Amino acid sequence: MHYNQILAYLQVFFLRQNCPKRFPTARYIRDEIASIKYHVYRHKGLGRLRKGNIQYKCERMARNGISHEGLWQQLIRLNRQETAKRAKCEYISNPESYIVTLLNSQYVVNLEDRKIFSSRNCSQSAEFLEQLCILAYLINAQDLPPANKLVKPETLPGGQFFFRGVHCLPTEKLQKAFGQHPERLSRIAERFGAKNCEFGDDSIQLYILPRIPLTVVVWGSDDQFDARASILFDQTASAHLPLDALLAAVNLAVDTLIETCKQSG
Numbered sequence: 040m041h042y043n044q045i046l047a048y049l050q051v052f053f054l055r056q057n058c059p060k061r062f063p064t065a066r067y068i069r070d071e072i073a074s075i076k077y078h079v080y081r082h083k084g085l086g087r088l089r090k091g092n093i094q095y096k097c098e099r100m101a102r103n104g105i106s107h108e109g110l111w112q113q114l115i116r117l118n119r120q121e122t123a124k125r126a127k128c129e130y131i132s133n134p135e136s137y138i139v140t141l142l143n144s145q146y147v148v149n150l151e152d153r154k155i156f157s158s159r160n161c162s163q164s165a166e167f168l169e170q171l172c173i174l175a176y177l178i179n180a181q182d183l184p185p186a187n188k189l190v191k192p193e194t195l196p197g198g199q200f201f202f203r204g205v206h207c208l209p210t211e212k213l214q215k216a217f218g219q220h221p222e223r224l225s226r227i228a229e230r231f232g233a234k235n236c237e238f239g240d241d242s243i244q245l246y247i248l249p250r251i252p253l254t255v256v257v258w259g260s261d262d263q264f265d266a267r268a269s270i271l272f273d274q275t276a277s278a279h280l281p282l283d284a285l286l287a288a289v290n291l292a293v294d295t296l297i298e299t300c301k302q303s304g
Contacts, residue, residue, distance in 0.1 A: 110174040111153050117178065126180040127249035139173050140249055142295055143232040146173060168291045175284035176248045186274035189254055195277040195285075206286055209293045210268040213257060216297045217241070218266025221259040227299045239269070247288045250279045255296070 114122075122137070123130035129138040137148040138158065145158040146165055155165040155173055165173065192202045202208060217224050221241035228235060233245035239256040246252050252273050260266040270293075276285060 107170055107174055110171075110178065113178050114148075114174060115150055122177055125182045126177050128177075137177060139177065140246070141169060141173060142245070142247060142292060143230065148173060148177065168287050172248065172280075172284060172288045172291060175280055176251070176288075179281060179284070180248075180250055180279045181275075183250070183275050183278055185250070185252060188274040189271040190274050190276075192270065192272060195272060195282065197282055198277070201282045202286070206283075208270045208286070209290055210270060212293055212297060213255065213268035213270075214266040216300060217257045217268070218260045221257040223300050223303075224255065224257055224296075227296065227303055230299060231296075239267075245292070247292050248279070251276055251285075251288065253289065253292055255293075 119130050119132075119135065126137070126139065128140070130136070131138065134152075135150040137150075139146050139148060146155055146169070147158050147161070148155050155170050157163040157165070191198075192208055193199045221239070224241045224243055225235050228243045228245070231243075231245040233243040236242040236244055236254060236256070238254070240259045242254065242256040244252050244254045254271040256269040256271065258264070258267040270289060272285075280288060
């Protein structure tokens with residue numbers, strides 16, 4: 040993932056955890072971002088943020104609980120049974136945990152230890168973006184069925200202004216990975232419990248999280264046209280995740296699709 044995107048996530052989520060208002064002023068945002076950069080670059084000894092080590096640094100921050108403390112505090116205050124119902128996941132009372140499915144893999148969210156790990160291997164901690172997506176989802180998900188109406192990101196509430204610049208959806212990655220061979224998308228669909236769709240030259244619908252389906256469409260390149268890709272949401276997507284967390288979830292899904300495609304040959 041591009042380091043500018045991860046820096047944007049860090050800025051937004053640090054800001055949200057410390058911000059006293061839902062919609063802070065522009066000056067507050069500017070001051071907070073300056074403080075965040077100083078905190079990341081200096082106080083935590085992370086040095087200069089460089090492309091080669093950004094993922095490692097984010098993962099280290101996730102393991103140390105630096106970046107998600109505010110999200111954990113919000114989650115722990117919520118009613119356990121209501122949260123499980125809203126998020127369409129399982130709650131276990133001993134130890135207090137949620138079992139959440141992310142991209143067809145199950146994760147344990149341990150409320151007592153404030154850790155998230157794979158249900159298959161308790162020593163395998165979830166990575167930075169996985170933790171971010173799961174925590175934000177548990178906090179924000181609503182008990183709403185899918186509308187079964189596909190929409191573009193800019194039609195979501197606030198999406199017209201949010202999905203720009205470093206917040207653009209990663210469609211170029213999809214074009215590069217699947218543009219010459221769109222059928223590869225369907226080949227890996229089963230691994231994610233995805234279903235094939237009838238859009239473009241190839242398309243699938245997979246669930247990033249239990250209430251958030253994502254539709255990925257690819258048009259292959261030929262002599263006349265370059266490859267194209269599109270990412271579509273269910274109309275209810277922004278009810279379950281804020282747009283910044285939704286973007287993080289999409290980037291995670293696309294990166295996982297591409298990596299799976301590479302591994303499958």
